[in-house]
Amino acid sequence: MRQIILALGVVVAASSQAAILIDDFTSGSYSKVLTSGADYALQNGTMLGGDRGTFLQVLSNPLGVSLNFSVGSGFYIADAGSRLAYTVGVGYGYSLTGGGTSGSFLTDDLNANFGGQDRFRLWFESNDLNLGLEIGVRSGGTFYTHTRTIAGGFPNTPFVEDVMFTSAGFGGVNWADVDQVYLQFTNTPSGDFALTRFEAVPEPASMMALGAGLAALVARRRKKK
Numbered sequence: 001m002r003q004i005i006l007a008l009g010v011v012v013a014a015s016s017q018a019a020i021l022i023d024d025f026t027s028g029s030y031s032k033v034l035t036s037g038a039d040y041a042l043q044n045g046t047m048l049g050g051d052r053g054t055f056l057q058v059l060s061n062p063l064g065v066s067l068n069f070s071v072g073s074g075f076y077i078a079d080a081g082s083r084l085a086y087t088v089g090v091g092y093g094y095s096l097t098g099g100g101t102s103g104s105f106l107t108d109d110l111n112a113n114f115g116g117q118d119r120f121r122l123w124f125e126s127n128d129l130n131l132g133l134e135i136g137v138r139s140g141g142t143f144y145t146h147t148r149t150i151a152g153g154f155p156n157t158p159f160v161e162d163v164m165f166t167s168a169g170f171g172g173v174n175w176a177d178v179d180q181v182y183l184q185f186t187n188t189p190s191g192d193f194a195l196t197r198f199e200a201v202p203e204p205a206s207m208m209a210l211g212a213g214l215a216a217l218v219a220r221r222r223k224k225k
Contacts, residue, residue: 019201020117022092022181023047029072034058034086035065040103042096043071048181049110053096055089060189075125076195078185085189090198091182093138107138107180115176117200120163122183128155129191135163138180139173146170152191162201 027045038057044050056069056078065081069088078088093110096103120135129152136145146169150161165175185193 019121019199020112020114021048022120022198022200023052023076023090024074024197025071025076025195026074027072028052029070030054031068031070031072032056034067034069035061037101039069039101040096040099040105042094042099047092048112049092049108051092051094053089053091053094053105053182055087055091055105055184057087059085059087059186061085074196077193078187079192080187080190083189085187087184087186089182089184091180093178093180094182109179110181112178112181113176114165114178114200116202117175118165118203119201120165121197121199121201122161122163122195123197123199124150124154124159124161125194125196126154126156126158127191127193128152129188131188131191131193132186133161133163134184134186136180136182136184137170137173137178139175139178142172143180144170144173150193152188155192158196 028043028047030041030043032039034056036058041054043052043054054071056067058067061084063081063083065084067084067086068079070077076090078086080086091105093108094105095108096105098104127150131150131152133150134145134147136143146163146167
């Protein structure tokens with residue numbers, strides 16, 4: 001009986017540190033084509049908090065080509081024509097006033113608990129040129145931001161980018177009470193990318209240790225039988 005209780009304890013501990021899905025882009029479909037200006041929109045669905053704010057802005061477009069943006073069916077895609085530069089953003093824990101070419105996002109409260117996690121994980125399907133990333137978190141009324149460059153050279157080649165909670169700019173975040181999260185991407189002109197999943201995940205070593213502990217307890221009980 002004691003082994004069963006211990007095993008259940010390990011299962012509960014493991015489940016408390018499971019990955020938290022922020023968005024898998026399977027709901028709240030939206031698409032937009034821009035050659036200039038900006039676009040503000042809000043989509044509802046199964047993402048964290050029940051809604052997703054999207055922001056698009058064409059920064060420069062010397063050839064008059066298009067930025068083709070779409071989210072849905074498991075993908076978040078920004079596809080730029082030749083030499084077009086853009087910024088696209090996605091946020092959780094926001095409401096929208098206005099919309100279309102003019103609008104503004106207001107802050108709501110996600111009250112998300114990431115206390116059992118230690119990093120954000122972005123699942124990319126493709127990224128052909130260097131891509132600027134800003135990731136922001138609002139906690140306790142303060143926004144904390146981290147910036148980095150996502151390496152290019154991965155057209156139609158899936159890869160994962162981890163952003164540790166200990167990364168520069170995140171000092172002071174109360175990860176047990178997060179009210180907003182956003183991602184903002186700025187491309188190298190002509191660059192395209194596709195994202196398939198955004199989540200908060202626990203330390204891999206912790207999950208492995210918990211799994212190993214559960215396996216050992218189960219094996220021990222079987223051996224006694």
